[in-house]
Amino acid sequence: MSFALKLMNWYREHGRDLPWRNTQNPYIIWLSEIILQQTRVEQGLPYFHRFLEAFPIVTKFAAAEEEEILRLWQGLGYYSRARNMHKAAKMVVNDFDGIFPSSYTEVIRLSGVGDYTAAAISSFSSNEAKAVVDGNVYRVLSRYFGIDEPINGTKGKKVFAEIAADMLDMKDASTYNQAIMDFGALQCKPKKPDCEICVFNLECVAHREGIVDRLPVKLRGKASKNRYFHYFIVESDNQLLMSKRGEADVWANLYEFPMLETEQDLTLEGLLKTAQFSEYFDEEASFVQLGNVTKHILSHQNIYARFYMLEDAKSLRIKKSNWNYFFVEKIDTLAKHKLIFSFLEKNKQLINPKF
């Protein structure tokens, strides 16, 4: 029996029942696929329901305010996905008359849709014969064929894309694509795959050669960099000082408390002596640290954040206005604590602090 047929038989018995599998609506599939980019199914599920309820059709999505989309996206990470979705929805309205396209060549033109997502949308919505190549597929194929070409190199990407296309079931690309991803997620897992009960354990090259735990091969990225952020929670007369992040760095254009970054791992005592601090605050501005250092681990940097609160509101002196700050007016204590808590404790970035 062919690889594809065996795989689909496994899938019919062990596959997951996921909400976006009960439809061929390309809009709903697009929604799920963007949310699931570099995101586990369990993490993305509640967001999928939230978005579908807020925007049942693509024209509603296109008509929404970006702030509303970002607020729904809050906490999911890779925020450019949300902005690209908004762009894509507008493209569907303007270029496709509001009818969400389902062919590979059309959907890949949409912002935020690359090879993987275009193959997924076109195969799931119209059974187009395009093979998906995601992290699961790299893993399954590299082990099955015993290929040690790095999956994140230029050559590796090309090699695996070709093999994936060869293995695809041309008559049922939709089921095949779902099957190979579920197989990777549930059976051929990154760590401790259960090869003894695997339906491919006789033909799988990696299993026969005992190298399953060394495949797939991946080129290592750069080491994470440490960064030190100092946040100032500054309030006076029921106003709270906030600022908007810039375009280029992490959490682009999102909101946070006013912040100074230092090269060294400074405590409040050290921070007070820096030229940077005195550029922004008067000597009379007296702060106390709130809690301990909070570590935010991102995929490519470690951020050590400290939070300081003004000891006496009257001592506030801001010397420079190039901070891009603004005041949240008439904030009540509950809302303020909610804001601080969600930012400080929950490790979630703020989308819109104006309630």
Added chain:
DNA sequence: AAGGCGGGGGT
């Protein structure tokens, strides 16, 4: 070709 971009969970 390489780097940047998040948050969460597993080992």
Added chain:
DNA sequence: ACCCCAGCCTT
């Protein structure tokens, strides 16, 4: 501490 997750975009 390091890896991985239904990747994509920019330089």
